[in-house]
Structures are given as structure tokens and as C-alpha cells.
Amino acid sequence: MSNELTGKSSLLDVSRRRLLQASAGLAGGMMLPSFPMSALAADQPPLGTWPAGSQGDTVYIGSTSPRTGTYAVQGEDEIKGAELAVEHLNTAHDLVKQLSPKTKKGVLGKQVKLLVADSAAKPNQAVQAQQRFITENKIVLMTGSTSSAVAVALNKLAQREKVLYVAQISGSNDTTGKDCVRYGFRQCFFGEMAANAIGPVVVKAFGKNKKAAYLTPDYTYGHTTTASVEKYLKSQGWTTVTNQVSPLGAPDYSSYLLNVANSGADVLINVNWGHDCVLSTQQAKQFGVLDKMKLVVPYQVPFLARETGGLMEDVYAATDYWWTIEDKFPLAKLFNAAFEKKYGYKPEWGAENAYMGIVHWARMVEDAGTFYPPDVIKAWEKSGTIPSLVGDVHYRPEDHQCVRPVIIVKGKKKADMKNKEDWYDIVDIVPGDGVIQKPDAFGCKLGDYT
């Protein structure tokens, strides 16, 4: 079991991780048929899990979303989106056929199975689980993140093991910036896009030359997102009066919020994510901070409005997806209906992003006509404009980032909510081209195909 990416984990982590991995591995291992290496005629030498992983009638996808810890709620959301994508691929659902016209039940005729392990949003745990899926199940695709620290670590694993990785929720500029890899792709928006999309809305609403306080989680997502938002707002004459950096999963935000309360800021920009965002927003209310200053959430958190129960009223946020865009996008309507039928509630963007990432991957495999990773990557890089749940999008060959719209939402007042999931108004749907940086701006060098 290689640990070189993330260093050794603590002794205490071992029992839980082993337990989860052992059961996941056992379940996967029992289903894995064995086929001789020569079953597929190909010119290329074996690469990564190819061809072993695609010689049977089933191919496996390894998912390491967090099911425990600070990002557990959002991780479960990702898993649901991934499950639905796999189900739709295997049954050639109408929606999938519109997103990937060549799809006929499965991917290249092979059934897809999703293997799930808990990452707890910890890079070392995610890397070890995926490594195990690669060794034991010969997975053809890795997915799942909900922490850019995990996404960056899996990027590196993907490049080293030559197994494709489709990031799920990952807001850091680094994922397709300085830590981008040839074997990694990202569908969702991220810090820089969020900042440039929500910035003008915030300035229009609150004016120029305002004072901002930031709450920033202490890792790649937090630092890059805060930097991007700060950069935009400074260009509009805003000043940063304080930036409160806190560790992932901090149990209490009182000391940070006291500093914010005493900072004289006009606007509180909460970059915290997952339960950290829920807790810090609730405590900001307790400390009277939300009565004194406006709240902005530049990277919206699935279920935040529900969990904070009313605290998102009038709050601006940037997001990948909000279900009420279905009025404009027919594919979103199909997706919402299918998701709600299976899970009983409206999908949030963790599910949407997971679904889109996997279906886009399937489209590229169909286009390439093979699971051979370099061919799939090349098909992806040449794919041009393709459909998604939020209209037409394209992936940039230079950094493997999807250029897609950013949805700006504003929390509704309780009285205006038409149903219990009608939390936000759509303020704007900002085209991706105008808010994304140049492909080389964050130092992306993709690396080799083989």
C-alpha cells in the first residue's frame, strides 16, 4: 500500500479505514471475473488497469467521497449522483442518450459498477482506497472528492497509475491549475470562476469601496478561493479587514467570529464549506455578526440553506447548479425528475456534478471506442462543445477544466418559498467563458499520456 503521496497516517486511523476498505474490496473482489490478458487484441502495451480492467463484461468505477466527517452530507450527495449516472448508463436512460448519443446500455456495451469507499475528506484515506480498487478491481475510472486536498492527491495518483480521475466537488484553483494532470478532468466551477461570477453581483448589490471579512478553511480550496474573491473585490476598491483562517472541522468559531465582529467589516465572505460553513454561519448569527454585516457564500454548499434554517435569506451565493434552472434547461428538468423519483428530494450540485462528470467520461469512452486511457483523454481533449445539464459546455484541452456557466443565487425569504425546497432565486446564469482565467494562468502543465 503506497503512502508516498500523503505520508503515513496515524495509528488510530487504521482500524476504521481497514474495515471499510476490506469490506469494499471483498464485495468488489468477489464479483470480479478473471479473463486472460490476451482476450483483447490491441497494438499498445498494457497501461494502468488497461486492458485488464475492461476485458470482462463489467467495468468498475472507484468512488471515494466522504461519508463521515465535515463533508459527509455533501459526500453522500455525490454518491447519489454517481449511482444515478451508473444506473442511467446501464439502462441507456433517455437523459444519458441526449448527453452521450452513442451510449447503448453500459459503456462500450459493458455494464458499469460503482465501488464506494469513505474518504472522510482525507487525502491519504482516499488514495489508499483508490489504490486498493486499482489493484483488486482494476477500475477504469476514479471519482469522488468533496475536498480539493483529496482531488489534488487523486490527480497525482491518476497520473502515476495511469487511471483516469474525474474530480467531483473541488473548488480549488489548483485542481486544474498548478496541480493539474493529463489523467484528471473537472466538470464543476471553482474559486476563480466563482469569484469572477459573483463579484459583479456583490459589488452591484453592496457598492464599491466596502470592507470585507473572510472566513477561510486552511487548505488549498480555502486559500485559492479567498485569494480569487479578494483579487476581484480589490479591483473594485474593496479592502480586506480580516481573514480568519481555521482548520477543517473546527469545533467552534467563536474566537474567529469575535475578530470578525470587531473588524468593522461591511460584508462577511464565508469560504468555509460543508458542516464548517453551517456551523460558522449559525455561530455568526449567535454573535450578532449577521445583524451587522451582509453574508456572502462564494462557493455554495449543498444543503446549506436547509441546515441553517433561514440564515441564507437574502444571501448571495455562486453555485454549479440549482434545480429551478429546469425552466430554462430541459435536460436539468429530466435530471431533477429522475433524481427526485429515486431519492425523494431535489438534487443539489454535488449530485449534478457527479452525474455530469461520469456521463461525460462515458461519452468520451464511446467516442474513443476504447477504454485505452490515452485514447479516451485525446477524445476528451478534442470533444469540443458538448451538452450538459446546464446547456452546452466544453473542456479545455490545455487544463482539462470544463468551461460551464456559474449560477448565481440569492436566498429566498421564507414567505416567498413556493415549496420546502425552494430556497433560492436564480439571480444570474453567468457564461463560463467570461469568468474563467487563461488556461496557463495558474501554472498548469498536464504531463504525459503514457
Added chain:
Amino acid sequence: MINWANLVSQMFNGLVLGALLALISSGLTIIYGTLGVLNLAHGAMFMLGGYAGYVAYTYTDSFLLAVIAGSLFVMVVGVVMERVVIRHFYGRPDEDQLLVTFGLGICFVEVVRLLFGSLSLTVPPPKAFAGITSLGFMFYPTYRLWLVAIIAAALLVLFLILYRTRIGMIVRAGIEDSLMVSSLGINVYRVFMVVFGIGAMAAGFAGIINAPVVSLTPDMGEAILVQTFVVVVIGGVGSFPGAILGGLIAGEIISITSMINPGYAYVMLFAAMTLVLLLRPHGLLGAQSRG
């Protein structure tokens, strides 16, 4: 950023944070001091207190009943845990004790996740304690002010039990030398059960009175457990006064460092622990004679 008003408000906030840590740590430290078992499920018991209280609150709408239910439920869990599992591990190596309590902690967390899901739940403070109070130099949530008083009262009760009752005397004697206590004809195992119950109850009580300040998630005990260890190490393993002193020190370190550079708040906490381990390996108020 550093001015007097700011410093005073952070010091005050440190006191509130520290009081909570002191309460949770006192439970952990008396269990370790008496039984020699480092209970890694202590964070999970803190969480259980919150959830048990939440259930009671949803049915009764009474915060007081929620506090009672949360504390008693976790005490019962503690006693059952001691009777059914922990007692078989007294003679086993430390690693076994760590693993079994760690495992139980995972079980508790996952059972709660199964029953309640991962979405966070909230328990509102009692109406009389809701809102914000102006202290002149700052505004502070009213409930957090009451929290200090509630915790001080709880710690006083624990102190009276430990220092003014017969069972407390036996417990303290057990911390010093459990072999001697048992050779004096005292049923140490019954004392162990009681201590485990009291220690667990302290965590459960902390869990529910802290619930209006945070929102409940199945994982909430994990981060607290780590801080609790730091407190116990700083204060002195097995020392009840040490847990209180350590808690207050930890609370102040987190609060005051956050004023200077928030990114270092937790780094400084661990630096303080390292310093204590280097200079006073038994902790500030730790008993040196145990062993």
C-alpha cells in the same frame, strides 16, 4: 487588530471555551486516573449526550428535560459499556483498551448516523437564555454566558463528589494506588463502574448543554476528543484540578492566538502541549506517584 477591547473579549471567550473543555476533560481524566483506561469513545459520548438530549427536546420541548435525559442516557451507556466490555480489558495491554474504546466510539457514531443521518440538527437554547447581551466592551451570546455558570456548577458538583464523599475518597485513592485500595477490601470493580458512569455522564452533560452553541452531527465528538486529550496532557493525566486548569489554558490559547494569527490557534495548542511534556512530563498538576 490588537486592542484592549479585543483582547478582553478574546480572553473572555477563551474562558467559555475552556470551561467546556474542562468539563469534558474531567470525565476523561477521572476515568483514566481510576481505571487506567484511556477512553477513546469519550468524544462519541459527548455526541451521544447531544443526540439523546435532542430526542428528549423534540418530545418535551423542555431544555431542562433534554439536559437530564442527555446526561442520564450517556451515564447508562457508560455503565453498560463498562459492565459488558471494558471490564474484560482491565488486564489487557493498553493497545487493546485503545482499540476497543476506539471501536466502540465508531459504533456509536455510525449508529447515530444510521438513525439520524449526517445532516446537522439544532437544539435551541431556552427562551430566557436566547439572544445577545451587551457586556459594555462587546456583545456576547447570552446562552454562552449562562454556559459558564452551568459548567461551573457542574464542576462544583463533580468536585464535591470527588472530594467530599466516601466514594470520591476511594476514587482518589484508586488514582494514587488501586492495588492498595483493593487490598483494603474495597470492591474496586464496583467503584470502577461508578467512575465510568460519572465520567461518561460528564461528557453527555457537556454534549447537551453545548448543543445550542453548535449544531449536532454524528462526527462532532472527533475534534473535541483531540482537544480533550491535549487538555488532559497539559493538566496532568488523572488530575481533576489539572483538567480544569488545562481546559482554561487551552481555551485561552485558542482564543488569544486567533486574535494574533487565527491560522496558528491550534498549532499553538499543540506547541503548548509539547512544552508541558518536555518540562513537566506528568502535566502541570499530574500525580507523579502513579504506576
